[in-house]
Amino acid sequence: MNTESPVLEENRKSLNFIEQIVENDLKEGKNDGRIQTRFPPEPNGYLHIGHAKAICLDFGIAERYNGICNLRFDDTNPVKEDVEYVDSIMEDIKWLGFHWEKIYYASDYFQQLWDFALKLIKEDKAYVDEQSAEEIAKQKGTPTVPGTHSPYRDRPMEESLELFEKMNSGEIPEGKMVLRAKIDMASSNMHFRDPIIYRVIHIPHHRTGTEWKAYPMYDFAHGQSDYFEGVTHSLCTLEFEVHRPLYDWFLDQLADSDYRPRQTEFNRLNLTYTVMSKRKLLQLVQEKLVSGWDDPRMPTLTGMRRRGYTPQAIRNFIDKIGYTKYEAINDVSLLEHAVREDLNAHAIRVSGVIDPVKLILTNYPEGQIEEMEAINNPEDESMGSRKVKFSRELWIERDDFMEEAPKKYFRLTPGNEVRLKNGYIVKCTGCRKDEKGNVTEVHAEYDPMTKSGMPDSNRKVKGTIHWVSVPHSLDAEVRLYDRLFMMEDPAGEKEKDFRELLNPDSLIVKKGCKVEEYLREAKPLDSFQFQRIGYFNVDTDSTENGIVLNRTVALKDSWKK
């Protein structure tokens, strides 16, 4: 076993508090220097970026300290769970680039947990309660008022044993009986007030079918599962802090050695303007307010993948925000920065015109076609270059022309020169308009001596605009996504239905966009940078009736004010 700290040697970057705990344990020789974590999702929804934070920690700690990380599905509630989610979770973890040692299911331990429950009953530490949920809740007290005992609390253990069997045989309807641990109804920790550890559910389980009717609760399954698997560091989010004493209590009842998994809590990921609640995301899907879990506006990993976020960008982002015990709200702009940073290095630069208007080079020979050389990525020479066709009529962005422009406007305006990217320097001579005054075509004259690469092309020109040759362009549908499920201050808007706070402009579809023919060869999910506009990728559900592009993220647009 490795007891060295590879991190300390590697660099001076400070360790987060969890890494410090792990290094300490290694130093003290705990668990024979063994490091084992687990990622324990409940298969009741798709993974979102918040889960990525947990995944990076669970798998990251294992990788960094030569330990192992298992995937465990916390499937103790068949009401909410489904194999669809199991499959998607595995896919998303792999997409992020992590590898689990083994796959476990909490349902694998149903028998062991059952036996443990029997043991507790026999030791007079658990009893079957026949009260209704309301009655039990009423007796629970409040955080400041102690609870009161259930009338069933002191029933003979034989009776409990018998009833517990019945809970699982199918003769007891749901809600009529539960098994509770007998701990302390006056505890200041609500979770110690005779917590329910088994309940009856008649809905078939996605793995065990109808074999079981009595299912363990989270608190009675999680720590024990960790223990059965040999987990050393059980990392979870802050809201489980108050569960930890109970986690430890059950393990003390169960363990017959010194070994204990140790639970440590870290802060959950919160993003500004982002709805992260699984319940709400499920609602959006079910009510068809989005096209599915993979809608590019969703904060799910599958949604982000479809939108063009890269796994590396997400991992870099998680790396930047860190792990603490302070409940933080991270600015989405940091995530978007991470996405731009990664895409900037890898995305091919292409020309795409979202709101096209025709530019006619009045002195360019009709019918003439030239091939221009276009660098694929100025940040990375190895990405090479390609040929782009140039002709007399070009599509340009409507807002790259202004008939009457302010002084700081560097693009086309009568009398002004601009450079056509990879082409010539042209001088604007005017435009043509329809009866309503809309510009229908822009006119310019090109300077034949200024073709890119030629000596005269080095002339200083303030603005550079992108273009697509009219006879050589491809029609595209472009989907611009804005922040969707977002509210100014999610915390302050608790009273409101979150659906009222959705951004109605979160999806804007632009049809009739013009892009380079080069994109005809593009495969779904390929990423590109449109000059001066943003990063785009090819949508997975496109290419039948023409190409569909998602805008992954906009470029920084410092000219807009």
Added chain:
RNA sequence: UGUCUUGUGGUGUAACGGUAGCACAACAGAUUCUGGUCCUGUUUGUCCAGGUUCGAAUCCUGGCAAGACAACCA
């Protein structure tokens, strides 16, 4: 008016008794065949009050504030 946890620029995070640093954001400048990128610079911070110490974001005491906990969810 209980238990647990947490308070460092606008946001997130580092400093583990010894110069409060980094990133994002914002702003400004330089370069640029993308108003992108790269580069440079600027603004803004230790919740409060005491105490210990040569020295406190850090240790102690007391306040204040925020979050979690009262599901047969996880």
